[in-house]
Amino acid sequence: MTPDEIYTRLARIEDPKLGNDIVSLGVVDDVTVEPDVVRVRVTLHAPYAPDEEWIAERIREELSDIDREIDLTVPPLPVSDAERPLPSVKNIIAVSSGKGGVGKTTVAVNTAQALAERGARVGLLDADLYGPNVPRMLGDGDGPTLNDETETLTPPERGGIKVMSLGFLVPEKEAAVMRGPMIDSTLERLLVDVEWGELDYLIVDLPPGTGDAQLTLCQTVPLTGAVVVTTPQAVSTDDAHRALHMFGEQSIPVLGIVENMSGFTCPSCGDTHDLFGRGGGKTVAEEYDLPFLGSVPIDPEIRETADDDAHVGTLGEDDTDEAFRDIAGDIANGIGTLRRRGVPN
Known part of the structure; x- marks a missing residue:
């Protein structure tokens, strides 16, 4: 199992609103394959939005047959300008x-x-x-x-x-x-x-x-x-x-x-x-x-x-x-x- 194979699998998931797959849209940030775990970093912008919860669940389903732990992480959204009002x-x-x-x-x-x-x-x-x-x-x-x-x-x-x-x-x-x-x-x-x-x-x-x-x-x-x-x-x-x-x-x-x-x-x-x-x-x-x-x-x-x-x-x-x-x-x-x-x- 390689990162490219993981990306290929995740490219089967279609965005529920935009039609394109989540890989081409940049939702998947990074994939790391380790002996006991597959780590997938995704960028989700609207916390607790039903569509984005669905995307996260579909990622888990797509990788569910892999005999390794699936570590799905959502990093904090980057702040483009720390000096802008209300950066947090x-x-x-x-x-x-x-x-x-x-x-x-x-x-x-x-x-x-x-x-x-x-x-x-x-x-x-x-x-x-x-x-x-x-x-x-x-x-x-x-x-x-x-x-x-x-x-x-x-x-x-x-x-x-x-x-x-x-x-x-x-x-x-x-x-x-x-x-x-x-x-x-x-x-x-x-x-x-x-x-x-x-x-x-x-x-x-x-x-x-x-x-x-x-x-x-x-x-x-x-x-x-x-x-x-x-x-x-x-x-x-x-x-x-x-x-x-x-x-x-x-x-x-x-x-x-x-x-x-x-x-x-x-x-x-x-x-x-x-x-x-x-x-x-x-x-x-x-x-x-x-x-x-x-x-x-x-x-x-x-x-x-x-x-x-x-x-x-x-x-x-x-x-x-x-x-x-x-x-x-x-x-x-x-x-x-x-x-x-x-x-x-």
Whole structure:
């Protein structure tokens, strides 16, 4: 058994999204054959993404008949510039919407929870400085602590997710009255002056619209990609187009569209009512040739857990929770596909 023979075997494995084999795509870094072990180093970019877990399992299956130990290792992703902002964060994902009231924060919080549930190291930044709702959704507890020596903030954890929000730093119900330059400086501090540590994913819950906060984020840190949230109705999808245009202007890849509030199933009669129309998010995704990440129904339990400070750890087994798990998996898959295709961070 030689390394070339191992490479030939692994070249039988086709990437689940790109079609090419994983050897030609550069997923296989190195193969070493020793008397008792075959060592295979692979580059996987999206930790705990279903597609990349499938690739790892297929590698093991392809080599399972070899009478040696198979040592499959995934080295840490290289950092192209150690001086860049947030060098210890592998993937930064912006969750955006063109307008308010579409449930963008709900999608951001539940996506973070679903990724953490899969085993990923996750952070959540509430970048909506005028309406920071993440602290309420993720429950009571201590806020961030200040390191006097470094003048950096250590974020609190909620359900294994590192969380930062201006809502921790201003009194409850007090307005954050800021003009553009103050928005820029505050958001930059919440991004780069926080001790996030090693993260697989940092989810950034953006405010609605296409203003200062969005541009600051796009120009301050290397965004891996963005997710745009809409409801089915036209007044929401119209603004989703504007959000997509903004990310296009900033050369930020869009990982897909989420349609929230897609329907309500009556608990008494079982009928489903399309309160905000049907299919608007999917239509936008098709128009831009983007992935449609999924639909999330109107679920009173989501509202109750958010209002009662009990959102952490509430992902269960109903259709809404499964929708968020599928969305999180598709987001991670999209990141892996971008990277395997060679799109830089």
